[in-house]
Amino acid sequence: MLIVTRRKGQRIVLGNDIEIVITDISRSGVKVGIVAPSSLTILRGEVKDAVEQANRESLESSFSVPPPIAAPSEEPTPTSSSSEPPLAAGASAAVPVVAAQPALSER
Numbered sequence: 001m002l003i004v005t006r007r008k009g010q011r012i013v014l015g016n017d018i019e020i021v022i023t024d025i026s027r028s029g030v031k032v033g034i035v036a037p038s039s040l041t042i043l044r045g046e047v048k049d050a051v052e053q054a055n056r057e058s059l060e061s062s063f064s065v066p067p068p069i070a071a072p073s074e075e076p077t078p079t080s081s082s083s084e085p086p087l088a089a090g091a092s093a094a095v096p097v098v099a100a101q102p103a104l105s106e107r
Contacts, residue, residue: 007025010022017037018034018036020032020033
C-alpha cells in the first residue's frame, strides 16, 4: 500500500487516465474527486463489499438442493396427449442446469 500526504487541490495520478484530486479536508474527513474514463466502474469500498456478499448469498441459494420428492405408490397412467412417454416409477425427469454469473471480483 502506498501512503502519501496531500493537501487540498493536490492530486495523485494513476496510469495515464486516472486522477485522484483532494477537493476538501475537514476534521471529519477528506473529500476526494476521481477523474477516470466512464468505462471504469468506481465504487465505495462498503458498496463493493455489499455487492460481493449479495452475489455469494445468491450463488449459494441457487445451488441449494431441494427436498426429495416421494415416489408414487402406483404406476402413473398417461392422462394427456403429450408426445413424451410417461416416466417409469422412480425415474426422474431431466432438469436444466443454469450457469451462475461470476461475482464482481471475478469480472
